[in-house]
Each structure stands twice: as structure tokens, then as C-alpha cells.
Amino acid sequence: MATNSSLMDPSGGIMDGLNSTSHSGARAQPETWLATLQDFDFLLLETKLVLSAAGIIYVGAHAALRRPPSAAPPRDEKARRKTEEEDKLAQGLEMSDAILFPVMASVVLVGLYYLIQWLNDPAIISKVLRWYMSIVSVASLVTLYAHSADLLAAFAFPRYWRGHDGVLLTADQRTRVIVRCDDAGNVTAAAPTAGSSNPLPGVLGWLAPTERLHRTAWNVRATFKREWLLRLFLHGVGEEKAHVKFATMMALPLAAATAALYFTTTSPLLSNMLGYGMCYCSFLVLSPTDLLTGSLMLGGLFFYDIFMVFYTPYMVTVATTLDVPIKLQFKAAQRQSILGLGDIVIPGMFVAWALRADLYFHYKRLVKYESTDLRIVEKDAASGELVTRSETKHREVKAPYVEVKGTWGDWFWTRRLMHLRAATVVPPSVAAGTFGKTYFYASMVGYLLGMLATLAMLLVFKRGQPALLYLVPSVLGATYVTAVARGELRDLLRYTEDGSLDTVDVVVELDADGNPVKALGKLENGVVDMTKKEGKDSGSKQDSASKEINGSAEEKGDEKKAGGEGKKGKNHHVFLFSLEAPPDDGEA
Secondary structure: OOOOOOEEOOOOHHHOOOOOOOOOOOOHHHHHHHHHHHHHHHHHHHHHHHHHHHHHHHHHHHHOOOOOOOOEOOOOHHHHHHHHHHHHHOEEOOHHHHHHHHHHHHHHHHHHHHHHHHHOOHHHHHHHHHHHHHHHHHHHHHHHHHHHHHHHHHHHOOOEEEOOOOOEEEEEOOOOEEEEEOOOOOEEEEEEOOOOOOOOOHHHHHHOOOHHHHHHHHHHHHHHHOEEEEEEEEOOOEEEEEEEEHHHHHHHHHHHHHHHHHHHHOOHHHHHHHHHHHHHHHHHHEEOOEHHHHHHHHHHHHHHHHHHHHOOOHHHHHHHHOOOOOEEEEEEOOEEEEEEOHHHHHHHHHHHHHHHHHHHHHHHOOOEEEEEEEEEEEEOOOOOOEEEEEEEEEEEEOOEOOOOOOOHHHHHHHOOOOOOOOOOOOOHHHHHHHOOOHHHHHHHHHHHHHHHHHHHHHHHHOOOEOOHHHHHHHHHHHHHHHHHHOOOHHHHHHOEOOOOOOOOOEEEEEOOOOOEEEEEEEEEOOEEEOOOOOOOOOOHHHHHHHHHHHHHHHHHHHHHHHHOOOOOOOOOOOEEEEEEOOOOOOOO
């Protein structure tokens, strides 16, 4: 991803207007206007590039949100399953990964450079890499297209919206009617409203003026809201299950067609689409785990980018020679501007982590401490024997996690809309997505300032610039300065996604202000054993171990069920692939 990480204009066309000089007489005016138009084209080109990079980071960071360790698992079983699947998908980067990032990027970049020199025909390498990237990018495009379709469906079929009189409404998929709600989202006694058979909100209701179109809209809504169960069983191997939505099944052929069309046409637009997909999925899967790891990763690539662009021919040669989707490229007339995907993915992973840190602090402020009478088991300092004593302490109670993704449509339709005033009270599922995003906005502003600095240096020096030279200090600097100004640097350094903070039933000591100062241990049957190690071994890891044991038993049971009893004389499945649909009248 970081093999191409510089902002450049290999065609040299953008410099034409910059090198224009004013002359006296009749020729001065046309050249002045020509220079102005060329500079304006250049600004439009670079603005498109910057907004594209910042936009995919903004959307990808919100898509990468998941339950923070300061929140308890959601109460709803479906929501709990979804958060567990997201946790399995995410992969935290450790210190060793941060060190290897620039090393592996250097190996790939240098290898490509000398392969180009040896073959003396970059078209061959470009064709092979296009074939490879077209295949591996299909999964990324499926995710991007499916999430985009879900986002559009959320705006077309929100869970909540306000009617023309400002009353909160919701759709009951089972009965196919629209019912009134209070501002907290609870269905009121007043049953269906007038004209309650149209599931489209606000002005979109005009698209379905007849009862027949109402029924069609209900069917479309049900199709996008339901989840199908995909099951794959192989005798002797096991069974895998996955919940898929219609948007995912619809995105699969579209993604395959995009990749195939790119391979045959090498269109810059399709190349950018593949690049967007890879960036988007990178934010969902990869995470720097904690602040130090993220800082080390960005710092290492900071020096890598400077060295490869300024002191070697590797970066510029590979970026301008190979026509593969490892970069974003925008063209206008004779001008072309390139931004490597590494300049999006590397800072973008840190920005996404900063947004999850904001969510962590949001739920941390919701933690309550309940007074609890319990027995504490600890070692006597003098004799070394275990001593049991009774004491009143405080148990940490975390707020259940409420899904913060997929609420943009609800947020839009329940807030200011046309003549309606903005609502002060909204349902909890809508309010969950409006938490404070201090560090996210700080890092995003840092990214934009870094991009502007890169463009400024491009104009000054008239040569390709290593974007990470300006992005890394601005992103990290904005985050650290914000943390120091808020007095939260120590708390930000403590936040980690390695699972050690994901504890339950922890007993703590509070200071005079009610803030936790020390974790005493994990509460088990009214007893706190302070001789056990806290952190990774007591909280979520114990729960995870039990989940793994229970999960293994469940998987074996499912395998037995899917494969038959396996007894002598009985038929059993060797291979099974099925797609199970939910009931037609079921609510999503």
C-alpha cells in the first residue's frame, strides 16, 4: 500500500501556467489569462484529489467504528452477534508490525524498480499486477458497494423520521403500517396515522403516490433490511456460517464487473474505484492498536517516504511507470496528479483509531460505580497467608453498547428538515451516533493541513513531493496537541484495542471526586480475589476463553447436526452449501 506515497504531477503540465511570464504590449493580456486559467485548472484538479482522499478517510473511519472496551456488549442478541463478528474481522497492529511496515514497503518498492529495469518493458509488469489487483480487489469492492447500498437504503427507508406535523414516525414491517412514536422512539397508543401505508419518509413519499407503489416500497424495504444465513459445511472440516444482506449479494456481480472492466480498459476512473475499495477495507481490518504503535508506524513511514522520493529514483519511477491501482490519479487536459494509496491508508488508519478513541471516552464517561458489599481475598504482607475480609467497595458498571453505524439516514430525517425545527430529543439509536469526536476532527484537520502543505511545496519546488513528510507531523501533531490541551494525554496513551481494557465486574477504589484510582480485582460470586492478576487475565480474556469453549461445543453440535448423526447405516452430508431466508413477515 505504501509503495507509492508521493504527490506528483509526472506530466509536468501543471507547471506551464506557473512558468508564464508577463510581457508588455498586445501579447501580455492573453498570456496572463492563459496562466490564470491554467492555475485554476490545477487548483480544481488538486481540490478533487484532496477531497477524494479526505472523503474516503471520513467514511472509512466511521465504518470502522465498533464496540469500545469501555462499553458492555449490547443487550440485543442480533446486535451482540454483529459486534462479535466485527471484532473478529479487525486486526490490531503490534509494535513489530509497525517496525516491519517501512521495511516491507522498501522491499516491494525496490523489487518493482529493478524488475522494471531488468524486463525493460513495464507493460508486462503492469498487466500482471493489473490481473492480480483486479482479482484481490473484488472483496474490497463488494464491501464498499454493499455498504454504499446500505447507506442509500438507510436514507430511503430510515427506522425513524418526522411527519409534516413534526411527530416522530416509524415503520412496522410486520403489519406494514406507519405508527407514531414519542421522541424516545416508543410506539404510542395512537395507532396508524392518516396515509400510513407509505414507508417512504418526507418528500420521498411523492415517489410512491398509489397503493400499488406503496406495496412495492414495502417489499423493497423488506429486501434491504433482511439478513440471509449462508452456511457452508464440509465433512471432516467443519461448518462456517455468515449472515449476508441483499446489498452484499447485489454488490458481488457489480464488483466483479468493475474489476473485469478495469482489467480490459485500464480506465483511470475504475482504477480509482479499486483504490477506494482497498483503502476502505484497510480501515475496517487494520488498526494501530494504541497511540504509541500508531506513532511509531507513521514515524517509520515518514522517514521511508522522504528517503525514497528525495534520495532514490525508486518511488517516482514506479509511480509513473506502472499503470496499476496503487494510486489515485486525476487528469484534466494535459495535467495529471497522483496520490499513492499509502498516503491515504497510513494516516487514515490513525484517524480511524482516533475516532474509536473518541467513542471509548464517550462510553467511559457513562461508566457508573455501584456500592457493593463483598469479601476480599488477599495475601497478608507479613505471613504470606490468604486473608479474607469484608468491605464495601464499588463495582464498575459499563453502559451497554448501542450501534452507532448506519444511523445517518435516521439522523437526517429526525433533525431539521424543510420547515421543521431541529428536535432536541431523539431515539437512543439515533443519539448514539452523535458522540463527541474531538480527536477525530483534530486529526482530520491535521490531514487536510498536511495535504495543503504538500500542494504548496509542489508548487514551490516544481517536483514530486513525499506527502507523508507533511501528513505525519500534521496528523500526529494535531492529535498530541489536542490531548495535551485537554489534559487527556495520559488517558489517550492508556487506550488500547488489545483487549486488556475489555473487562467486566471489576471492583475499584474511588477517590474523593468519585474517580477510579485502583482496580482491586474481578467480582466473582461476591468475592474479590486480589491475588489474581488483573487486566488481560481477569476480564474479557476469561470470558473469551469460556466463549471459545462454548463456541467449540456449539460448532461441534452444528457440525453434527449439519452432517447427520454419522451412525452406521445412516446417510450424512459430505458437502453442504445453503442460503436460508428469514420469514417474509419478519422485521429486520
